[in-house]
Amino acid sequence: MERVEAEAIYDQGREVVVAVLLRMDEQIRRLEERVARQDERIAELERKLSRSSRNSSAPPSSDPPGAPVRSKDSSGRKQGAQPGHEGHGRPLLPAWAVDEVIEHRPARRRCGHLFSDDERPVGDPARHQVEELPPINVKVVEHRLARLRCPGCGRRNRARLPEQVARSCFGPRLQAAVATLSVRNRVCRDDAVELCEELFGARISSGTVDAILGRAAEALSEPHEDLLASLRRSPALNMDETGWRTAGERRALWGMFDTKYAYFAVQADRHEDHAKDLLADTQAIVTTDRWWAYAHLPLKRRQLCWAHLRRDFKAHAEGLAAEKEFGEHGLSLCEQLFWAWEVFAHTHDRRELQRTVRSLQRQYKPIIRSYHAERSLRSAVIYRKLSLGSQSKDGEQRVARLLSAHTTCRLQHRSLFAYLTDAITAHARGDPVPLLT
Numbered sequence: 538m539e540r541v542e543a544e545a546i547y548d549q550g551r552e553v554v555v556a557v558l559l560r561m562d563e564q565i566r567r568l569e570e571r572v573a574r575q576d577e578r579i580a581e582l583e584r585k586l587s588r589s590s591r592n593s594s595a596p597p598s599s600d601p602p603g604a605p606v607r608s609k610d611s612s613g614r615k616q617g618a619q620p621g622h623e624g625h626g627r628p629l630l631p632a633w634a635v636d637e638v639i640e641h642r643p644a645r646r647r648c649g650h651l652f653s654d655d656e657r658p659v660g661d662p663a664r665h666q667v668e669e670l671p672p673i674n675v676k677v678v679e680h681r682l683a684r685l686r687c688p689g690c691g692r693r694n695r696a697r698l699p700e701q702v703a704r705s706c707f708g709p710r711l712q713a714a715v716a717t718l719s720v721r722n723r724v725c726r727d728d729a730v731e732l733c734e735e736l737f738g739a740r741i742s743s744g745t746v747d748a749i750l751g752r753a754a755e756a757l758s759e760p761h762e763d764l765l766a767s768l769r770r771s772p773a774l775n776m777d778e779t780g781w782r783t784a785g786e787r788r789a790l791w792g793m794f795d796t797k798y799a800y801f802a803v804q805a806d807r808h809e810d811h812a813k814d815l816l817a818d819t820q821a822i823v824t825t826d827r828w829w830a831y832a833h834l835p836l837k838r839r840q841l842c843w844a845h846l847r848r849d850f851k852a853h854a855e856g857l858a859a860e861k862e863f864g865e866h867g868l869s870l871c872e873q874l875f876w877a878w879e880v881f882a883h884t885h886d887r888r889e890l891q892r893t894v895r896s897l898q899r900q901y902k903p904i905i906r907s908y909h910a911e912r913s914l915r916s917a918v919i920y921r922k923l924s925l926g927s928q929s930k931d932g933e934q935r936v937a938r939l940l941s942a943h944t945t946c947r948l949q950h951r952s953l954f955a956y957l958t959d960a961i962t963a964h965a966r967g968d969p970v971p972l973l974t
Contacts, residue, residue: 702965717954720920757942765800771798772822775794783926790804797945821838824839824842827845847871878890
């Protein structure tokens with residue numbers, strides 16, 4: 538408003554001036570409220586922009602280019618072995634495990650002496666072992682089916698292939714190798730074809746890889762169901778879920794884990810009905826994140842994931858005033874808890890651990906347990922990102938069975954290749970497939 542306009546309003550009298558001031562006051566109040574709402578909105582947007590894998594449940598792959606690097610607790614020392622560190626050299630295999638021995642003799646000494654073959658060695662020889670892959674080529678076995686004529690009826694009769702041979706043109710070990718490359722090492726179909734040709738000299742196609750994975754998943758049908766039954770009997774479980782896509786449609790990959798077994802299943806969504814179906818009548822203590830699908834669990838049987846809580850506390854600690862204080866207190870609690878567990882891992886003094894936990898429970902009440910569902914699910918998440926999910930319901934079932942076998946073998950420090958070889962062999966013969974439990 539210009540001065541001339543203000544004087545004109547003033548000259549119109551008291552009532553006009555009061556009316557204009559009241560109207561301006563109302564306008565100022567509305568603007569202040571609008572600014573306050575915008576400030577809140579800006580603060581919320583800034584918090585979202587500052588979210589990363591350091592202070593939220595977002596995976597590291599979703600961090601923007603400018604996100605701070607996730608730093609570990611540093612001791613100030615350089616990476617690698619420190620001065621005075623005792624080395625860990627590669628141990629030599631015993632003599633009975635060596636396939637070939639090549640003797641070497643010195644030709645001459647620096648002083649000029651030439652050694653002859655008649656001179657006897659002094660002391661034990663120095664040993665150096667080299668491990669090498671032999672040339673690998675697939676073994677091709679041709680089955681010839683003889684035709685014989687019946688002397689009675691005069692008709693010709695051809696021999697039949699054994700059932701385990703008739704099901705595929707590839708043996709169990711080659712099929713297990715292809716499945717292991719595809720699932721554990723997450724090699725795509727085309728790359729698996731190239732690797733099999735280069736490493737083994739095997740002639741396969743991308744369609745053959747898909748068929749092999751289908752037969753492997755078929756062999757894992759009973760072990761897959763047995764894993765679910767065993768997990769339901771476990772006293773403590775970990776559960777997590779992540780997104781999945783089938784032919785572009787949104788789905789959800791659910792996982793159940795304990796220290797020895799893993800079970801995956803692709804469901805329609807992340808609704809609590811699927812969590813109830815998977816858990817069934819189990820009485821286990823279930824460790825989860827704070828997703829609402831687990832809210833039906835009794836508090837005495839539900840443990841929140843401390844990895845998620847720590848990231849949430851980290852986000853609060855980056856706030857202001859009371860929120861910052863709350864976050865710092867939570868981080869301190871996490872550090873005390875993790876340190877208590879680290880001490881227990883070395884001393885195995887359970888009484889001391891219980892005393893520490895009881896003290897911490899006065900500050901934070903949920904039952905304290907370890908959580909590894911997120912780590913066990915990580916391999917499946919990487920597989921989903923590389924494969925872009927599945928293309929059919931059969932593909933969902935195939936992925937669930939193969940990922941369950943892969944993760945279970947990893948938890949048990951067991952060879953996935955050896956297990957798949959046994960499973961595919963037994964299934965082809967019609968024998969019971971070995972279980973993972």
